[in-house]
Amino acid sequence: MQIKSAVFHMSARDIQAAPEWDRPEFAFIGRSNVGKSSMINMLSNKDALAKVSATPGKTQLLNFFIMNEAWSLVDLPGYGYAKVAKSEKINFNESVGDYLEQRDNLRIVFVLIDSRLAPQPIDVSFVSWLSGCQVPFALVFTKADKQSPGKTKATIAEFLAAIGGDVAVNPPVIISSSKNRTGRVEILKLIEAALKV
Numbered sequence: 001m002q003i004k005s006a007v008f009h010m011s012a013r014d015i016q017a018a019p020e021w022d023r024p025e026f027a028f029i030g031r032s033n034v035g036k037s038s039m040i041n042m043l044s045n046k047d048a049l050a051k052v053s054a055t056p057g058k059t060q061l062l063n064f065f066i067m068n069e070a071w072s073l074v075d076l077p078g079y080g081y082a083k084v085a086k087s088e089k090i091n092f093n094e095s096v097g098d099y100l101e102q103r104d105n106l107r108i109v110f111v112l113i114d115s116r117l118a119p120q121p122i123d124v125s126f127v128s129w130l131s132g133c134q135v136p137f138a139l140v141f142t143k144a145d146k147q148s149p150g151k152t153k154a155t156i157a158e159f160l161a162a163i164g165g166d167v168a169v170n171p172p173v174i175i176s177s178s179k180n181r182t183g184r185v186e187i188l189k190l191i192e193a194a195l196k197v
Helices: 036-044 094-102 121-131 149-163 184-196
Strands: 006-012 025-030 062-067 071-075 080-084 087-091 106-114 137-142 173-175
Touching (some): 036 071, 036 184, 106 121, 106 184, 121 149
Antiparallel strands (some): 006 062, 062 071
16 A cells, blocks of 8 residues: 555544544554554654654644545544552543444554553553454554564563453454554555455
């Protein structure tokens, strides 16, 4: 698939404010600072389509982009830990949960995971929760250029073992690097296949 056009359409605070259309949607989500904006820019071939920030957690709204005038790429707010009193809980945007559970034209969720880190409990918990939403998803391991291929493969094996008992399906796994543009073809192939269904 070639990306011939990519334009920002709108930001929505929740699913009620989201566009009323039947365009197939492909959502991207991950822990804060996982490289989501860089990946969206790589996919679109536009350096500034999504704003890259040095401050994690900058995306607070559901951002809709129209790709090839046919489908939508949706940039979702990242998730992280919020310290509450003496405990920590997942800081998971409620509007994102509603979107993932209720959006009828959502085709695939791409979950971005930092390939340099051992399985993070928050990523494992999110993927386990997402598995129950009945929405197809793929795991995209980012920043692979920052370490050896062997280390990346080892991280992926650890992560798949960590989610093994909680996930009913075997999701596609993609290794990516926005810097080297690896993973772009595989992601676009998944999108292209879903558009044909």
